[in-house]
Amino acid sequence: MLVPRGRYLDPRDELKASAEPIKDAVNVPLIQLPDRMHELPSRRAAVQVVGPEALASATVDWLRAHGREAVRVTEYEPDPNPVPRRLWDPNPFLMEVLPHLPPGRAADIACGTGRDAVAMAAYGWQVTALDHLEDGLQRGRQLAERYLDQDGRGRIDWQVANVIALPEAIGMGYDLASMFFFLDRGILRLLPDLLNDRGGVVVETFTSVHRERYGKPRREGLVLDLGELPTLLPGFQVRHFSEDWRDDRHTARLWGTKG
Numbered sequence: 001m002l003v004p005r006g007r008y009l010d011p012r013d014e015l016k017a018s019a020e021p022i023k024d025a026v027n028v029p030l031i032q033l034p035d036r037m038h039e040l041p042s043r044r045a046a047v048q049v050v051g052p053e054a055l056a057s058a059t060v061d062w063l064r065a066h067g068r069e070a071v072r073v074t075e076y077e078p079d080p081n082p083v084p085r086r087l088w089d090p091n092p093f094l095m096e097v098l099p100h101l102p103p104g105r106a107a108d109i110a111c112g113t114g115r116d117a118v119a120m121a122a123y124g125w126q127v128t129a130l131d132h133l134e135d136g137l138q139r140g141r142q143l144a145e146r147y148l149d150q151d152g153r154g155r156i157d158w159q160v161a162n163v164i165a166l167p168e169a170i171g172m173g174y175d176l177a178s179m180f181f182f183l184d185r186g187i188l189r190l191l192p193d194l195l196n197d198r199g200g201v202v203v204e205t206f207t208s209v210h211r212e213r214y215g216k217p218r219r220e221g222l223v224l225d226l227g228e229l230p231t232l233l234p235g236f237q238v239r240h241f242s243e244d245w246r247d248d249r250h251t252a253r254l255w256g257t258k259g
Helices: 014-019 030-035 053-065 092-100 115-122 134-147 185-194 208-214
Strands: 008-010 025-027 047-049 070-072 105-109 126-131 156-160 174-180 195-206 236-246 249-258
Touching (some): 014 025, 030 053, 115 174
Parallel strands (some): 008 025, 047 070, 126 156
């Protein structure tokens, strides 16, 4: 299973954090933050920083200067029995769907920095995590090193590949294909070819409503028209489809299965 969620960011160096752990805190040293921003909570949540006053204040200032809301928490407790924790979250829709599925083989397409791949591996899935950026995959490998045991790390195959080359890039016979906040209609139409006879898809991305409000994504072709997503996955039994605001994002979500 995935390690539990923490509440606070502890920016002390690793030796001090290990010697004097803080309850509900996750240690990400300030000096490492530039390379570990993907391990922070959602941008819609303020990062709560604990630790010595000068260091905590410097961390809050650094986070704010880099576009993150952050606050210093002055009251916290030592932790006599620390356990590994995380601040980051996988895709919420994925976490709603996974409990309904027995673990199998999953293809995480355009996996980015690997949070969803790590979550699936933690739940027992054998994951092919595919992206065209080696930098993102390297951060995914580091995420797995920090938050999975050896067996879990061994369940992820990180692959640099052009996602447009599916299914040649990663083969076929998957039980699940996931794709979050990356839109290529041609790839969506290829997903059935990746899956076994009863395989499923879990997809979420922005709609035109989001773009109309925020002007992002900039290219019109990178958002879905309302009602479009199910038409791009013909032949699937739709288990869930919705279009709505989730916090400050208007997205389309679909979970479907073949057969």
